Amino acid sequence: MYKMEHYEASASAIRAEIGEFKPKVAMILGSGLGFLGDEVENPVFVDYGKVPNFKVSTAPGHKGRFVFGTLEGQKVAVMQGRMHHYEGYSYEDVTFAVRVLRLLGCDTLVVTNAAGTTRTDWNAGDLMLITDHIKMFSESPLRGENLPGFGVRFPDASWLYTPRLQDIAREAAKEQGVLLREGVYFYNYGPQYETPAEVRVAKMLGGDAVGMSTAPEVIVAAHCGMEILGFSLLSNMAAGLQEHPLSEQEVLDAAEAAKGRFSGLVRACLRKL
Ligand code: HPA
Numbered sequence: 001m002y003k004m005e006h007y008e009a010s011a012s013a014i015r016a017e018i019g020e021f022k023p024k025v026a027m028i029l030g031s032g033l034g035f036l037g038d039e040v041e042n043p044v045f046v047d048y049g050k051v052p053n054f055k056v057s058t059a060p061g062h063k064g065r066f067v068f069g070t071l072e073g074q075k076v077a078v079m080q081g082r083m084h085h086y087e088g089y090s091y092e093d094v095t096f097a098v099r100v101l102r103l104l105g106c107d108t109l110v111v112t113n114a115a116g117t118t119r120t121d122w123n124a125g126d127l128m129l130i131t132d133h134i135k136m137f138s139e140s141p142l143r144g145e146n147l148p149g150f151g152v153r154f155p156d157a158s159w160l161y162t163p164r165l166q167d168i169a170r171e172a173a174k175e176q177g178v179l180l181r182e183g184v185y186f187y188n189y190g191p192q193y194e195t196p197a198e199v200r201v202a203k204m205l206g207g208d209a210v211g212m213s214t215a216p217e218v219i220v221a222a223h224c225g226m227e228i229l230g231f232s233l234l235s236n237m238a239a240g241l242q243e244h245p246l247s248e249q250e251v252l253d254a255a256e257a258a259k260g261r262f263s264g265l266v267r268a269c270l271r272k273l
Helices: 004-018 034-039 091-104 163-176 196-204 215-223 248-272
Strands: 025-029 041-047 065-071 074-080 108-117 127-134 180-187 209-211 227-237
Touching (some): 004 041, 025 034, 025 091, 034 074, 034 248, 091 215, 108 127, 108 215, 108 248, 127 163, 127 215, 163 227, 163 248, 180 215, 180 227, 209 227, 215 227, 227 248
Parallel strands (some): 025 074, 108 227
Antiparallel strands (some): 041 065, 108 209
């Protein structure tokens, strides 16, 4: 179990690299979406490997570093790559960075991922605003001793994805002429993609998208009082809804194809924060 001093030690190590710079908006970039980190102005890079208590990201398309700098006038701390439970990391490890970013001053989290969609009336390549999530079949990242310095033992989860920020995203999408679906993200810890039967269950339970990330980090970010904005790139139709087997390459190709729309949408949101 990590204590406050572990999070503080990691924050101090990062401060030693970034000096007086105080980020406001934390951004976690999912599979194939890390390119947005390369658009940051006056970037200072900090590899996860240089930060005590940090795990490395091993997933494809995840660089494993922070980029601190400015994007659309916002002071950002971008995570080019995240940690996943399927990499063998505990939920505490998966979400460690979120608390560190909170200590560094971030009060907003923009979280992104690639996901499959259960919706046959939507298309692979669509973008989705995450309005809520389902993560009931795996343990909570808040399991264990509560650290009151971050939040309460039993945090409310009625509005994990901040309504005000959702409105900003809707406005930004309209402005950009980008089709933005809205739906519920159904967390599955992977690394195998879902079976078609699991996709039917996810859909029946209200999941519009299925994916292997995001929900743990969002729970921890909300616990420590951050406002949250979440986007899924619906890289593929979920298992059972397309003719060919799913592959990581398909996900990365979809992210590549969505670059312009995704970047335009996120940047427009940043301007409105
Ligand atoms: N399922 C789970 N995770 C994913 C998918 C999917 O279909 N696509 C991209 N990440």
